[in-house]
Amino acid sequence: MAELQLKSRRFRAEREADWRRLETLLNRVEKGGARRLNRDELVEMPVLYRQALSSLSMARAISLDQGLIGYLESLCTRAYFFVYGTRARPLERLAGFFTDEWPRAVQALWRETVVSAALMALGAVGAYVLVARDPDWFYGFIPQALAGGRDPMATTAFLHDTLYQKLTGHEALGALAAFLFTHNSQIALFAFALGFALCLPTAGLMIFNGCMLGAFLALFAAHGLAFQATGWLMIHGVTELFAVTLAGAAGFSIGWAVAFPGQRTRVDAAADAGRRGALVMGGVVVMLFVAGLLEGFARQLIQNDLARLSIAAASALVWGLYFYLPRRARPT
């Protein structure tokens, strides 16, 4: 070959093999994850990445070949995302999530959780008092579709039957559980995601959720069925209401960060709160799944009030201990 005249050409000729090597490794990684590399190649990767980065800086300084600079930029970006990318081994992460991250995140949100629970209780008590005074309020709280005939016009016998109704066969149970789960998780996601609007929609949602609870209880209490209705509601309600409360708490934390970002910018503060909240929400979806199972299956299969209430109490105990039992500081 003739004598190389351009410095940028010689520069490229000297380093091209390393870039190609990095590219081949990256192609393999992007196809099948880091497991595709053996130990030596894993060690090689960061070295090649830093070489490519320095080549890029160099190329920007000495070369005017756009094709080369563009290639190096794309190569470095890909390598960067591998070297500094997510380090998630799915199963390990999942285990870490349930044993440590989730309960810790829930604990950290205890203030918001208290507020959120208080708002729901406020709604419940308020609606209970209102409906107990004037049954017409009931229609204001419960949508017609959800009531399914359980309204102040219904007879005691009918209401009693709804608490112990057996669905014909097992066919509908699965579908019902699936529907309830989807419905509830959407409400929870709603409460979480609306938090960014300065907490207000989340607060409204919490109060309204409480109102529905209170109105239902007031209706059954008027017919002397308060005890039975509590069992019917709480067998899954403990889990479900807890989950919705936590979702609200996560929403509040975002709204609070947006309203009072402190030293950071609003966007940064919201992003921090959002990531913490998302952790809680991941678990909330799991809780709602459990609640959906309890509501769809256990409630239909268990017809005894005391059994229902004891399941409710047990679930309250389990969740409470799981979340709020003091934990050792995380070894870092």
Next chain:
Amino acid sequence: MTAAATTNRKPKRTSRPRRPVDDGWREFVTPEGVDLRLKIGAFGERCAAFLIDVGIIAATLLALTLLLAAIGAGTGWKGTGEAATIIWLLGFFLAREAYFIGFELRPNGATPGKRALGLRVAARDGGRLTANAVFARNAMRELEVFLPASFLFAQGQGVDAGLMVLGAIWSGIFVLFPLFNRDRLRLGDLAAGTMVVKAPRRVLRPDLAQDGPVLIGAIAFTEAQLDAYGIKELQVLEEVLRRADRRAIAEVSTRIRAKIGWETPLEVSDKTFLNAYYTGLRARLETRMLFGHRRADKFDRS
């Protein structure tokens, strides 16, 4: 003639107002201190990627439903209707969460749809993309798209038109939200501290100056001829050569020949001429760059 034209335009050009046009390129400094310069993913591309992803999920569920129907027809199993309901209620929810989160957690940080369009998710601060961030940005998508969509599709459950209109307005606001900020962030990106960037794979193409040294002996340019252009023109020339469109090459070649006053008894093809001129110009500009002169374009007379 050409010289007169240049001198005429010169004062106009030096006083031209520099309007900062947002071209979508963003500084992205790695911990090593090198700016990788990332391009923000365009709104249209992201919509397209999303539609591809939803299409894949829906096709999978549809295939599953058909399989179920076939099993039901074959074995006479009664539960197919209920199972189909579960697939579409629960399956769709779980499938889309698992799909988006699962794919974005992989090393290429992109769902198949994003990958098809050369997009990927990145942390906005240049740090590691955490699993929590991926979860947060996908949880928000529920609110932005799927929740209002469920309003629209919820028929026969006493859902009135008002709610549907509300849902449409709602999702309209959120879906268009990325258009109203610089980095095309959707709400989920905002909450998770992520952004979607264009990170296409590029191949290393041959150096255009490859054939230069051999040819430069035959075609020699004077220093004045090489000083006719700057870096910007060099890059345009590179693009023209790489695209290898015959008409463009002929046109550019004629222009350059006229501008530098190229007169030679040698009959040289347009492509050879341009290749030689590219090499000569690049060598000249790179040498000047090494000495600290970065000549931006042909109007730059420093």
